[in-house]
Amino acid sequence: MRDKYEVVIGLEVHVQMTTRTKIFCGCSTTFGNEPNSQTCPVCLGLPGALPVLNKQVVENAIMTGLATNCKIAPRSLFARKNYFYPDLPKGYQISQFELPICEQGWLDIEVEGGKQKRIGITRIHMEEDAGKLLHGDTPESSGNSFVDLNRACTPLLEVVSEPDMRSSDEAIAYLKKLHQIVIYLGVCDGNLEEGSFRCDANVSIRPRGQKELGTRAELKNINSFRFIKQAIEYEIDRQAELLEDGGKVIQETRLFDSNTGVSRSMRGKEEAHDYRYFPDPDLVPLVIDETWIEAIRTELPELPESKYRRYTETFGLQAYDASVLIAEKAVAEYFEACVALFDDAKSCANWIMGELSRRLNDNGLTIAHSPVTPEMLVGILQRVADNTISGNIAKKVFETMWQSGQEADIIIEEQGLKQVTDSGAIEKIVDAVIAANPEQVADYRAGKEKLIGFFVGKVMQQSKGKANPGMVNELMKKKLAFPLYGEK
Amino acid sequence: MKITRHEVERVAVLARLALTDKELDAMTGQMNQLLDYVDTLNRLDTDGIVPTAHAVPVENAFRDDVVRPSIGSERALMNAPAAADNYFRVPKIIE
Numbered sequence: 001m002r003d004k005y006e007v008v009i010g011l012e013v014h015v016q017m018t019t020r021t022k023i024f025c026g027c028s029t030t031f032g033n034e035p036n037s038q039t040c041p042v043c044l045g046l047p048g049a050l051p052v053l054n055k056q057v058v059e060n061a062i063m064t065g066l067a068t069n070c071k072i073a074p075r076s077l078f079a080r081k082n083y084f085y086p087d088l089p090k091g092y093q094i095s096q097f098e099l100p101i102c103e104q105g106w107l108d109i110e111v112e113g114g115k116q117k118r119i120g121i122t123r124i125h126m127e128e129d130a131g132k133l134l135h136g137d138t139p140e141s142s143g144n145s146f147v148d149l150n151r152a153c154t155p156l157l158e159v160v161s162e163p164d165m166r167s168s169d170e171a172i173a174y175l176k177k178l179h180q181i182v183i184y185l186g187v188c189d190g191n192l193e194e195g196s197f198r199c200d201a202n203v204s205i206r207p208r209g210q211k212e213l214g215t216r217a218e219l220k221n222i223n224s225f226r227f228i229k230q231a232i233e234y235e236i237d238r239q240a241e242l243l244e245d246g247g248k249v250i251q252e253t254r255l256f257d258s259n260t261g262v263s264r265s266m267r268g269k270e271e272a273h274d275y276r277y278f279p280d281p282d283l284v285p286l287v288i289d290e291t292w293i294e295a296i297r298t299e300l301p302e303l304p305e306s307k308y309r310r311y312t313e314t315f316g317l318q319a320y321d322a323s324v325l326i327a328e329k330a331v332a333e334y335f336e337a338c339v340a341l342f343d344d345a346k347s348c349a350n351w352i353m354g355e356l357s358r359r360l361n362d363n364g365l366t367i368a369h370s371p372v373t374p375e376m377l378v379g380i381l382q383r384v385a386d387n388t389i390s391g392n393i394a395k396k397v398f399e400t401m402w403q404s405g406q407e408a409d410i411i412i413e414e415q416g417l418k419q420v421t422d423s424g425a426i427e428k429i430v431d432a433v434i435a436a437n438p439e440q441v442a443d444y445r446a447g448k449e450k451l452i453g454f455f456v457g458k459v460m461q462q463s464k465g466k467a468n469p470g471m472v473n474e475l476m477k478k479k480l481a482f483p484l485y486g487e488k
Numbered sequence: 489m490k491i492t493r494h495e496v497e498r499v500a501v502l503a504r505l506a507l508t509d510k511e512l513d514a515m516t517g518q519m520n521q522l523l524d525y526v527d528t529l530n531r532l533d534t535d536g537i538v539p540t541a542h543a544v545p546v547e548n549a550f551r552d553d554v555v556r557p558s559i560g561s562e563r564a565l566m567n568a569p570a571a572a573d574n575y576f577r578v579p580k581i582i583e
Binding site: 286 | 504541542547549554556560564565572579
C-alpha cells in the first residue's frame with residue numbers, strides 16, 4: 001500500500017554548542033549543577049539586562065557553515081521570536097529570522113547502491129536554548145511544574161535542510177553525516193541522549209508522480225538515530241493509511257514515544273503559531289568580512305571526507321576500513337597517532353578494528369579511555385614486524401598489556417615470549433611431529449596437501465606459539481616432501 | 489479600517505492581555521490611528537534604502553567566551569512568586 005506513495009522528509013537539527021559560556025552572558029554552560037545556580041540577569045530575563053554576543057558562537061557557526069558548503073552572510077541579524085512558556089523567561093527567544101548567518105549549503109550522502117545524493121541545507125542560524133521543565137509527580141508536587149534556567153541561553157545552531165530526503169535511510173544518512181561533522185569541528189559533543197543533538201523531522205507523503213507536496217506532520221522529541229528511523233517509518237504508515245481510508249493528513253506536531261513506537265498529536269497546537277518576529281534592538285547587526293571567514297577556513301580541522309580520501313589513497317586502506325576508522329573522530333585520531341609511529345597503516349588499522357575494538361566493546365569503553373595507548377599498541381606491532389613475536393603471541397601480549405598496562409617489551413621479556421628463530425630448535429620439533437603422525441604424513445604425501453596446516457599447528461602448539469610460523473611452514477614443507485633417513 | 493476589532497482581539501490574546509469590550513473598542517481606534525500614520529510615512533520615497541533594524545551605527549559587539557560569576561540560585565529565586573528546591577515553581581503546564 002505504501003509503495004503507492006513517495007515520502008518527503010526535511011530535517012531540523014538543533015546542535016548544542018560546546019562553548020564554555022552561554023550565548024549572551026558569561027554564565028557557565030556546565031551540565032548537571034544545582035538548579036538555577038548558573039543564572040544572571042541576562043539569562044533570567046530581568047528588566048534592563050543587556051545581552052552581549054559570545055564571539056565563539058559566531059566562529060562555531062561560521063565553521064559549521066563552511067563545513068556544510070553554506071554561504072556565510074556578510075550581514076546578519078538577531079530577532080525576537082515571541083511566545084509564552086514557563087521555560088522562556090523573557091517571553092521571547094532570541095533567534096535569527098530574516099538574515100541567518102548561513103544559507104544555501106549542502107551535504108552529500110551515500111544512498112542505496114553506493115551512489116551519492118546531495119541534500120540541500122536551507123539555512124543555519126544561531127539562537128538561545130530555553131530552560132528545563134520538570135513536571136511534578138509526587139502527591140505534594142503534582143499540581144506544579146518546576147523551572148531550571150541553567151540551560152536557558154545555552155547556544156544552539158539550528159540546521160534546516162531542504163525537503164530532499166525520500167526515505168528514512170536517507171534521513172539517517174544525512175543526520176549521521178551532520179553529526180560527524182559537528183563533532184569533528186568540535187562545536188558539539190554529539191550526545192543525542194543528553195539532547196546535544198536534537199532532531200525534528202517534517203514528514204509528508206504524496207502519490208508517486210505528483211509534484212505538489214502533501215501536508216506534513218512534524219515529529220519531535222526523538223533522541224536516537226534508531227528512534228528517528230522508527231518514528232519516520234511509523235509516520236509514513238500512519239499517513240498512507242489515512243489517505244487510503246479517504247482521510248486527510250492535518251498539519252500538526254506529533255510526539256514520538258520510543259517505548260511504544262507510536263506517535264501522538266500534541267494538543268493545544270490548533271491555534272496557529274504567530275511568533276511576531278522582529279529585529280532585537282538589544283543586539284547590533286553582525287557583520288562578517290572575507291578576512292574573518294578565510295581565517296576560520298584555514299583553521300578548519302580535517303573533515304571526515306578528506307580523511308577518507310587520505311586513508312584510502314595515501315595509506316592504501318580498503319574503503320570499508322577507512323569508513324570504520326573515520327566514523328568517530330577519536331578513533332581516527334588514535335589511528336593517526338599509531339601511523340605516525342609505525343608506517344604499516346594496514347596492520348595499525350587491523351589491530352584497532354580487531355583486538356582493540358573488541359576489548360573496548362567488551363568493557364564498554366570508548367577509545368579515548370583505552371588503557372592501551374597508541375604508543376603501547378605500536379610497541380607490539382614493532383615486535384611483530386621485526387619477528388620478535390608471532391601474530392598469535394602478539395594477541396597474548398595485548399591481553400596482558402590491557403590488564404597490566406605494561407609495555408610490550410617488558411611483557412615479552414618477563415613472560416619469555418620471544419619467538420624461536422633458531423632453525424635447529426625448530427627442526428627438532430618438526431622432526432618430532434613428523435615422527436609422531438605417520439598416518440597424516442602418508443596422506444600428505446599422497447596428495448592431501450591441506451594437511452600442512454595440521455602439521456604447522458602441532459609444531460606451534462609444542463613450541464607454545466613461540467616458533468616463527470614462517471620458518472615452521474617452510475621447514476615442514478621441505479621435510480614432508482622428501483622421506484627422511486630412517487623413516488619408513 | 490486598517491485593523492479590525494477581531495484582529496486586535498487576537499493580538500491581545502497572543503500578548504496575554506485581557507481586554508474588556510470597552511478597551512477593545514478604544515484599542516482598535518488607537519491602533520488604526522497609528523497605522524494611518526504609517527501611511528503618511530509610506531509616502532516617502534525609500535527606494536534604494538536598506539531596511540534599518542537599528543538606528544545606531546554600531547555593529548559586532550562581542551564578548552569572549554570566558555565564564556563570569558553567576559548570581560546563584562538564591563538571588564535568582566529571590567523575587568520569584570513561588571520556588572521549591574532551588575526551582576521556580578509554576579502551575580503545572582501539561583496534563
